[in-house]
Amino acid sequence: MKKSTLIVMAVVVVLFLLSWVLKASALQPEQGSYILRGFLVTFAAFLTLAVMSFLYQDNPFYKFAEHLFVGVSAAFWMCMGFWTTIVQNLIPRLSTSLADYFMVPQRPEGLNLFFYTPVILGILLLMRLSPRGGWISRWPLAFIVGTTAGLNFIRYLRSDFIKQISSTFVPLLGTQWEGIGPFLSNLDLSASGQLVLLLSNWVVFLGVFTGLIYFFFSKEHKGAFGVGSRVGIWILMITFGASFGYTVMGRISLLVGRITFLFGTWLELI
Amino acid sequence: MKRQIPVVLVGLFGLFMIFQYFVPHESSEWIYEFLLDWTIIIGIFAMALGLWSLYRVSVEKIRTRKPAWGYNYLTLVGLFTMMLFGFTSQNGEAWGWFFPFMVAANLTLVMIIQASVTKGHRGLFLGTAGVCLAVCIVIIIFDDTWGFHFETAEGLQSTMFRAFFDNILIPIFATMFSLLAFFIASAAYRAFRARNVMATLLLLAALIVMLRFNPYFGPLSPYMSKASNWLMNVPNLAAQRAIIIGVGLGIVATALKVILGIERGYMGKG
Amino acid sequence: MKLKLFVVSLVVLLSFSIAFAQEDTLTVPPIPPDSALLPAAVTGLVAKDTDNDHGHAITLKWQPSADDGAGRQSVAMYEVFRWVPDLMTRIPALRDTLEYLKLRTGDGWSPPEPGSRTDSIHNVFASLDDAQLEERKESLEQTISQAIRDLPAAHAAYPEDGDWQQVAVAPAGSATAADVGTKEKDTPDYLPDYSDFYYRVDAVTADPAIRTASEIVGPVQSYGQWFNKGRLAVSVFVLIFGLLTIFFVQHARRGADLYVRPMAGIEAVDDAIGRATEMGRPILYVLGLGTADMIATIASFTILGRVARRVAEYQTKLIVPAYEPVVMAVAQEVVKTAYYDAGRPDDYDEDIVFFVTSLQFAYVAAVNGLMLRELPATNVYMGKFFAESLLLAETGAVAGSIQIAGTDEIAQIPFFIVACDYTLIGEELYAASAYLGREPILLGSLKAQDWAKAGVIALAVAGLALSNLAVAYDWSWASSIVDFFRVVD
Known part of the structure; x- marks a missing residue:
């Protein structure tokens, strides 16, 4: 290990201990395990800074936070999964005595052979771990893939496809002619003047049209088709830019939240 | 056989899921709900596969001395500790021998890892693991200030599980998320340097939307906000619709290919 | 360093220019009619x-x-x-x-x-x-x-x-x-x-x-029905689309030559694998945060299969960190078969595909770490991505890897476009597997997709004309056709 690394480590350890002591003594008037809580707040601040240090480069502190995060989060996910899926979903259907032990309401209708099938499929899935029975684990996977492929087939055909077609049916010719004056009034992008509305409707229609042309795979993008496709990708790019810009603000407010933690909860400066 | 049965299963369940959408009858609903439950239950068994994979890959990194291998101990200890926290809780205010127990339990784990990565001292490590395990068992038997809870989700409310959640998971999670603010800025800078029509369009749109609240443009400001609103409402709508229709078709086509057995890539056969 | 300073100060500046406004609205209940006499019955x-x-x-x-x-x-x-x-x-x-x-x-x-x-x-x-x-x-x-x-x-x-x-x-x-x-x-x-x-x-x-x-x-009496008439439009589409697909697949099987336009992102995959082989560095394949029940993930499996096969042929190293255990299991199956098909079963290692964790940013933290430590020559991101897309893609860009991404998540496409070398937009992700395989059957279904798109355009134009004319001339039959597309949920 380099000397500079050692010095940085030592400084971090000293700062950590200092923060722990200060934090714990600040918490002392309140009852409860203040030493533990002082440690936890300091540790949270340390982890926050450790992750942020990744912006500079990969370093031991980031590695520490990363590996701890992976382990703890996997355990968290498993514990939550144990109660939300095993205890809530599986147990009530398997046996009355198990349901009584876990104190979950049993489902009288569910207590039948039907519910042993997924358990058997689950056990087949575990056969992956054996070097020779691995092939049978494809059955449960096939079941999951098949069921959800059918489900998604319908879901997307309905929501993404048919509904989107029907919502493209917008007035392009204007509803009522009230003379040239009202038609040209309110020439402003945010206004609801007739001309502006009509233009917007045309942009939507042409946007969908050219966008779909861009997604044509089996036809060469040449000539008029090529022009359509190019306009399509331009409109796509404008949209992506707008959506990019839209997200920036939201992300910055997240950063504000973290800065508030560091300077408020930990250092109590703001 | 090994490859045909999964394909048949996929087709069978896929077709059923398509048909059930058109059949509102109760019996169709009933099977539909059963099948959805099945996928959840099979997922439960997959959790075991996931944990096993995490454990094995971590141990493997330690054994082969991959870069940053030492941190894998931290991953496994974090995993094990958080899991123990999830299934234990205090009976009162006192901690008793809880923390010594955690240390002994983790030592057991580390010794088992050592035993599986060592070249010569397997017996020594296994012996130490046995001793640590014995200490754990003794503490479990004689210490009644805390206990294991498998039957209720009490562990999820326990002090240490919550403390780890609040002071390790949340800070790292929030900080990782807040790093996006920096990344989005450097990504924008990258886009700024790319000089082609697409990138320029994207960046222009992004700038207009990003600066919509900015008061520093004087008389231009209201136009910026109007232009950004128009971008979000009109071209954005068109492009989104084109993408959604395309994606919907892609999903529907892929699902159909999967169900009909044309596409078998997910089973490793293209 | 200057760039970093610039970026950091820019972000901090921006963070102070956020404003929020909220409005409350009040609704006044209607005044009920006042009468003391019995109303007429329905x-x-x-x-x-x-x-x-x-x-x-x-x-x-x-x-x-x-x-x-x-x-x-x-x-x-x-x-x-x-x-x-x-x-x-x-x-x-x-x-x-x-x-x-x-x-x-x-x-x-x-x-x-x-x-x-x-x-x-x-x-x-x-x-x-x-x-x-x-x-x-x-x-x-x-x-x-x-x-x-x-x-x-x-x-x-x-x-x-x-x-x-x-x-x-x-x-x-x-x-x-x-x-x-x-x-x-x-x-x-x-x-x-x-x-x-x-x-x-x-x-x-x-x-x-x-x-x-x-x-x-x-x-x-109440009773359940065996067919939902409100979903007739959907069933018509299912039938038409299913028949189109089967027709073009059969057509392709008989040996018809199907043109497919070039797509840069997909052609880059082969080059990228070659580059990784030359450099002696691994290829990182990220399946995204989708579960195995999402079609984007299934499309990604297919692409993974192609990539893995090529990787096996070139004897390059492949790394596939998984977010979800079922996805991991399927991906292992895919990669294993690809190695067998490439004739290199001995090179297959069960740990090519491994599980990390099922928490979004913990997964990102781990994959980011992998990128900086294993220094993959190429990162491929295919599937469902959410807020983590930019964290992954930027880290990869900083690490100097060639990056190819594809997702159908509209909100994340901009980030991939900005930070990756090649991006498959929306439907291109689903077309990619057919491209990489170049199998006539899969190309046939691509043709069916294009026909469906042409149908959509035709329908949209016709529907548009009808709905406009229906308003202008008060045609009730036209609006009933338009209503056909309004799907009952």
């Missing part, structure tokens, strides 16, 4: 099983009262009543008792507060011992399930042993209402199918005591 009441459903619901239609919006204008609302046998009314009380007995015989029971509802039940059973309680519990369970079975018979006994109960309310001006129950037998809203129901509708004035009942209609 006429022409019809009760029918609700169509296109699983049963357990009845739809009622009527002609509004003469005093609703006209005449004395005294009707404030309509109340729908159903004749309910006493047996049905008793079931909730029986359930409360059963619930009490279950708690009482379980662990951790404590006596209820004096004066509460549970307390009155408790007083009845207070003196019983555990065995007796258990016995009561079992007999009560049987009583309840028998009562549920007897509900159709009890309804058939109309008008003996029953009473009218309000089941729905409709505001003045309405001419229809639905009495929707559930199929769950153990809920209070359970409505048994194939039972004789009787209904009446009251026209109610602002003073609830002043009301006029309609004639009673019945018996009417």
Whole structure:
């Protein structure tokens, strides 16, 4: 290990201990395990800074936070999964005595052979771990893939496809002619003047049209088709830019939240 | 056989899921709900596969001395500790021998890892693991200030599980998320340097939307906000619709290919 | 460093320019009409099983009262009543008792507060011992399930042993209402199918005591249908699209030459694998945060299969960190088969695909770490991505890897476009597997997709013309065609 690394480590350890002591003594008037809580707040601040240090480069502190995060989060996910899926979903259907032990309401209708099938499929899935029975684990996977492929087939055909077609049916010719004056009034992008509305409707229609042309795979993008496709990708790019810009603000407010933690909860400066 | 049965299963369940959408009858609903439950239950068994994979890959990194291998101990200890926290809780205010127990339990784990990565001292490590395990068992038997809870989700409310959640998971999670603010800025800078029509369009749109609240443009400001609103409402709508229709078709086509057995890539056969 | 400083200061500056505004709106309730006279009754009441459903619901239609919006204008609302046998009314009380007995015989029971509802039940059973309680519990369970079975018979006994109960309310001006129950037998809203129901509708004035009942209609039964007519449009599309796909696949099988336009992102995959081989560095394949039940993930599996096969042929190293265990299992299967197909089963290692964790940013933290430590020559991101897309892609860009991304998540495409070398946009992700394989069958289905798109454009243009003309010339038949596409959920 380099000397500079050692010095940085030592400084971090000293700062950590200092923060722990200060934090714990600040918490002392309140009852409860203040030493533990002082440690936890300091540790949270340390982890926050450790992750942020990744912006500079990969370093031991980031590695520490990363590996701890992976382990703890996997355990968290498993514990939550144990109660939300095993205890809530599986147990009530398997046996009355198990349901009584876990104190979950049993489902009288569910207590039948039907519910042993997924358990058997689950056990087949575990056969992956054996070097020779691995092939049978494809059955449960096939079941999951098949069921959800059918489900998604319908879901997307309905929501993404048919509904989107029907919502493209917008007035392009204007509803009522009230003379040239009202038609040209309110020439402003945010206004609801007739001309502006009509233009917007045309942009939507042409946007969908050219966008779909861009997604044509089996036809060469040449000539008029090529022009359509190019306009399509331009409109796509404008949209992506707008959506990019839209997200920036939201992300910055997240950063504000973290800065508030560091300077408020930990250092109590703001 | 090994490859045909999964394909048949996929087709069978896929077709059923398509048909059930058109059949509102109760019996169709009933099977539909059963099948959805099945996928959840099979997922439960997959959790075991996931944990096993995490454990094995971590141990493997330690054994082969991959870069940053030492941190894998931290991953496994974090995993094990958080899991123990999830299934234990205090009976009162006192901690008793809880923390010594955690240390002994983790030592057991580390010794088992050592035993599986060592070249010569397997017996020594296994012996130490046995001793640590014995200490754990003794503490479990004689210490009644805390206990294991498998039957209720009490562990999820326990002090240490919550403390780890609040002071390790949340800070790292929030900080990782807040790093996006920096990344989005450097990504924008990258886009700024790319000089082609697409990138320029994207960046222009992004700038207009990003600066919509900015008061520093004087008389231009209201136009910026109007232009950004128009971008979000009109071209954005068109492009989104084109993408959604395309994606919907892609999903529907892929699902159909999967169900009909044309596409078998997910089973490793293209 | 200057760039970093610039970026950091820019971000901090921006963070101070956020403004929020909120508006509250108030709604004023309408003033009810004031009348002390009885309103006219509704006429022409019809009760029918609700169509296109699983049963357990009845739809009622009527002609509004003469005093609703006209005449004395005294009707404030309509109340729908159903004749309910006493047996049905008793079931909730029986359930409360059963619930009490279950708690009482379980662990951790404590006596209820004096004066509460549970307390009155408790007083009845207070003196019983555990065995007796258990016995009561079992007999009560049987009583309840028998009562549920007897509900159709009890309804058939109309008008003996029953009473009218309000089941729905409709505001003045309405001419229809639905009495929707559930199929769950153990809920209070359970409505048994194939039972004789009787209904009446009251026209109610602002003073609830002043009301006029309609004639009673019945018996009417609810039952489930075998085809949902509201979904006819969808079934037409399913059929057309299915036939198109099968037709083009057959066409392709017979050896038709199908043109496919070039796509930079996909052609880059081969080059990228070659580059990784030359550099002796691994290829990182990220399947995204999708679960195995998402089609984007399934499309990604197919691409992974192609990539893995090429990787096996070139004997390069592949790293596939998985976010979800089922995804991991499928991906292992995919990669394993690819290695076998490439004729290199010995090079396959079960740890090529491994599970990391199922928490979004923990997964990102780990993959970012991998990128900086393993220094992959190429990163491929295919599948479902959410907020983490930019964290991954930027880290990869900083690490100097060639990056190819593809997702159908619209909000994340911009980030990939900015930070990656090649991005497959939306549908291109689904087309990619057909491209990489170059198998005629898969290309055939691509052709079907294009035809469907052409159909969409044609339909949109026709629908647009129709809906515009329908407005302009008041054509009702045109709007009924347009309505065909309005799918019932």
